[in-house]
Amino acid sequence: MSTPMTPPKPHLWLVGAGPGDPDLLTLKGAKVLAQAQLVLYDSLVHRDILDLAHPNATLICVGKRAGQTSTPQVLIHDWIGRGAQQGLRIVRLKGGDPMVFGRAGEELQFAEQLSLGWTYVPGISCGTSLAGLAGIPLTLRGVASSAWLGTATGQDGRLTADLLAALNTSSTLVVFMGRRRIRDIAQHLVQLGKSDTPIAVVSEGSLAQQQCVIHSAKVWLTSEVESLPDPALLVIGEVVHHQLTPTTTNLRSITPSFTHEYEVPHLPETRKSHVQRLRRV
Incomplete structure (x- = not known):
């Protein structure tokens, strides 16, 4: 008499895709994608990262974008529930880090309601990388000893109380989803007597088309910001005055005699023909 087959055990991986550049995905994130059967990904995830998913995986975009049609959270939960019922290995792939304005808590609570096992892959x-990629340190001795991360707009449509309070400190402020509210933020700084405070807008950070535009609060009141595409992040504070200019390099151009090149055996097979490699200096 044959033994009944044990049904596959579903699992949810909550994976951070990083700030945009596919090279900034973690090795663990790539390894998880290689085993995925269902990938629910945000609209900001780079196509090259999706190419790392298992060739037979089902890929579904469940993105949310400001000013555009967004996937309701209840529908995302529905997809997770369906995948769990089918015993699938589910990857919820989010831009940046899922635990920072990624609604990770809601999705993990839903997984626990289903008794669905989950793993977080940071x-x-x-919030911590785009300033640096634009040459701006978030903290600097003698200038800023703390950094504040937050969103611009509350559920009531106004600037959040936390942001208004933070603007009156010497902390560096990193503001998510703040490009459309930059004039309101600048106006508040002017009212606080901080009209010379620099504000940097980092647009499409980490990608080849990254832009960084810097003006003082008083200048932003009348400056054009609509032409800067989303996603965009604001960096506010005296550290912006200490911006440095990063040097762009092509890793493949590094002199071979000073490098070691080796295959990474646990990276997934992709839909591309080239072999994935790491180059270590």
């Missing part, structure tokens, strides 16, 4: 947060 990603490089936009």
